[in-house]
Amino acid sequence: LKSAGCLESIGVNFAPEDIGGLASLKKWLSRRRGGMSSKARAFGLDPPRGILLLGVQGCGKSLCAKIVAADWGMPLLRMDPGVLYQKFIGESENRLREALAQAESMAPVILWIDEIEKAFASSSSSSADGGLSQRMFGTLLTWMQDHRSPIFMVATANNISALPPELMRKGRFDEIFFVDLPNDAVRRDIWKIHLQRRQRDPKSFNLERLAAKSEGFSGAEIEQAVISGMFVAFAERCELSDDLLIKEIETTRPLYKMMSGKINK
Numbered sequence: 001l002k003s004a005g006c007l008e009s010i011g012v013n014f015a016p017e018d019i020g021g022l023a024s025l026k027k028w029l030s031r032r033r034g035g036m037s038s039k040a041r042a043f044g045l046d047p048p049r050g051i052l053l054l055g056v057q058g059c060g061k062s063l064c065a066k067i068v069a070a071d072w073g074m075p076l077l078r079m080d081p082g083v084l085y086q087k088f089i090g091e092s093e094n095r096l097r098e099a100l101a102q103a104e105s106m107a108p109v110i111l112w113i114d115e116i117e118k119a120f121a122s123s124s125s126s127s128a129d130g131g132l133s134q135r136m137f138g139t140l141l142t143w144m145q146d147h148r149s150p151i152f153m154v155a156t157a158n159n160i161s162a163l164p165p166e167l168m169r170k171g172r173f174d175e176i177f178f179v180d181l182p183n184d185a186v187r188r189d190i191w192k193i194h195l196q197r198r199q200r201d202p203k204s205f206n207l208e209r210l211a212a213k214s215e216g217f218s219g220a221e222i223e224q225a226v227i228s229g230m231f232v233a234f235a236e237r238c239e240l241s242d243d244l245l246i247k248e249i250e251t252t253r254p255l256y257k258m259m260s261g262k263i264n265k
């Protein structure tokens with residue numbers, strides 16, 4: 001890709017079943033499948049323009065971007081706004097414009113803007129950046145309103161407080177979803193998904209117990225526990241078991257609980 005460094009093409013091999021929870025998001029996306037096609041246009045539909053996914057790290061925001069692309073059968077472009085910032089006046093906005101123009105040249109496409117908050121946070125403090133954050137925001141907003149190409153934007157953000165509130169105003173995105181830590185039932189699904197992905201029969205595990213023990217874990221932390229458990233089983237030449245996984249859970253310090261001071265191991 002010409003805008004190397006800030007745009008990258010991502011191969012995807014996922015299906016909606018690969019993500020636990022997020023039922024309303026999955027439903028919203030399935031209703032809009034085919035919405036970018038000329039058939040939908042002829043039917044009188046405006047193509048969906050984009051969603052904003054806010055929330056906790058490791059809970060599936062990036063996975064969602066990949067799933068939309070796979071499920072809608074469209075290519076996925078990932079933009080890393082963190083590398084847009086340049087030293088010279090006007091250069092950062094130009095890089096952003098260039099990257100967006102390149103995405104347009106590849107449409108129809110899903111454009112995933114990963115950690116969109118980084119587009120509005122220059123390395124200097126916001127008051128001392130000469131209005132750069134504002135100009136970047138203006139550039140993106142103008143593009144979001146004006147472009148006519150079939151691009152569906154999936155913007156993800158961990159740090160909501162770094163986002164300009166105007167970005168969340170009605171009409172900017174089709175919808176905003178909060179992606180939270182999984183509850184008990186969703187953790188059960190996530191254990192199942194990751195055991196299955198590694199050729200283990202979920203029926204040989206006590207998913208209720210695993211879900212209860214992993215309260216406060218993100219999806220990424222559950223996946224990590226499965227991977228670590230697999231390595232232990234491999235090294236010790238035994239089969240992966242509930243007890244082995246529970247040992248992994250007990251030695252994991254889930255990020256959310258650490259940050260909120262709920263554990264102090």
Ligand code: ATP
Pocket residue numbers: 018019020021056057058059060061062063064156158179182190193218219220221223
């Ligand atoms: P970050 O903000 O740190 O990028 P994220 O919310 O984008 O986090 P992902 O990168 O999507 O999280 O999650 C990392 C991995 O954790 C996923 O690729 C997936 O394997 C696993 N995972 C996270 N959430 C879920 C979920 N709800 N269901 C199944 N797997 C999940």
